[in-house]
Amino acid sequence: MGDNDRVTRSTAARAARLDQVCADAVGVARGAITDVDAADVGEHLEAVAEGDRVVTHFFESHLAGYRGWRWAVTVTRVPRSRHVTVCETVLLPGPDALLAPGWVPWHERVQPGDLGVGDLMPTAPDDERLAPGYVLSDDPAVEEVSWEAGLGRARVMSREGRVEAAQRWYDGDAGPEAPISTAAPRTARCGTCGFYLPLAGTMRQMFGVCGNLYAPDDGKAVSADHGCGAHSEALLGSSEQPVDELPTVYDDSEVEPVAVSRGPGSVEASEPAEPYGHS
Numbered sequence: 001m002g003d004n005d006r007v008t009r010s011t012a013a014r015a016a017r018l019d020q021v022c023a024d025a026v027g028v029a030r031g032a033i034t035d036v037d038a039a040d041v042g043e044h045l046e047a048v049a050e051g052d053r054v055v056t057h058f059f060e061s062h063l064a065g066y067r068g069w070r071w072a073v074t075v076t077r078v079p080r081s082r083h084v085t086v087c088e089t090v091l092l093p094g095p096d097a098l099l100a101p102g103w104v105p106w107h108e109r110v111q112p113g114d115l116g117v118g119d120l121m122p123t124a125p126d127d128e129r130l131a132p133g134y135v136l137s138d139d140p141a142v143e144e145v146s147w148e149a150g151l152g153r154a155r156v157m158s159r160e161g162r163v164e165a166a167q168r169w170y171d172g173d174a175g176p177e178a179p180i181s182t183a184a185p186r187t188a189r190c191g192t193c194g195f196y197l198p199l200a201g202t203m204r205q206m207f208g209v210c211g212n213l214y215a216p217d218d219g220k221a222v223s224a225d226h227g228c229g230a231h232s233e234a235l236l237g238s239s240e241q242p243v244d245e246l247p248t249v250y251d252d253s254e255v256e257p258v259a260v261s262r263g264p265g266s267v268e269a270s271e272p273a274e275p276y277g278h279s
Helices: 026-031 140-144 159-171 179-183 201-205
Strands: 041-051 054-061 069-076 085-093 130-132 155-157 196-198 207-210 221-223
Touching: 026 041, 026 054, 026 069, 041 069, 155 159, 159 201, 159 221, 201 207
Parallel strands: none
Antiparallel strands: 041 054, 054 069, 069 085, 130 155, 196 207, 207 221
8 A cells, every 4th residue: 555645636617618509599598588678788898618518698787776787597408409498587687787776784773863752762681781670780770770670770870881881971072072071170170060860880980971961962971081171160269350551541632622603592501401401
């Protein structure tokens, strides 16, 4: 016996040979496209061998809205017969066809803020942002309400859900990089504001709700290092600097005296003043 350690065998599939009888059946293939007008079928593009005595003919499509698509008609014949029959007729996209975007599930298409009045957005049973309410949580606030098992909320936010929400808030308009926050004084941070209402649980360390009626974030969750000009202590320590009033200076050289004659009926200076003016 010889050494068979490196013996290999070619397993490449034999390419299908183009059957000439089926390839010449262009008229048969064109006649099989009967669901549309003849004007919607363009020039013959090519014939491709699909297998032994199986050939697909491609025709240009002139259908409106199907730019770059092609009519594909597959024909075949039995051995030792020159009679060609049609197997299938279909409209297929070509290399440069105009195609619809790929299907994206609705829960991946929905963006923040898309939910409108009256809309319903069901949450998936396996949403990683939620955990069963009876499971012990690493959030002390959740552990304190363990009585809710079976009585109140069926699910509460999981650690992953809280981390995701915290990062989204911190990177958005509720965080320190928001335009209104960067424009505010460095000392005007929400964590030191009297209108700042801290959240419960682990979120308390970083977030709270603004309770200032005049603040743009009133009723919204903000980070402790967020800020705005409506800080409760914004006026403390501010001092008004007196403005020196400069004396009024008149330049007589720029004043041109003009003589004005009094018209008939004017009151002379020597006459007593009238209580309501004069006519």
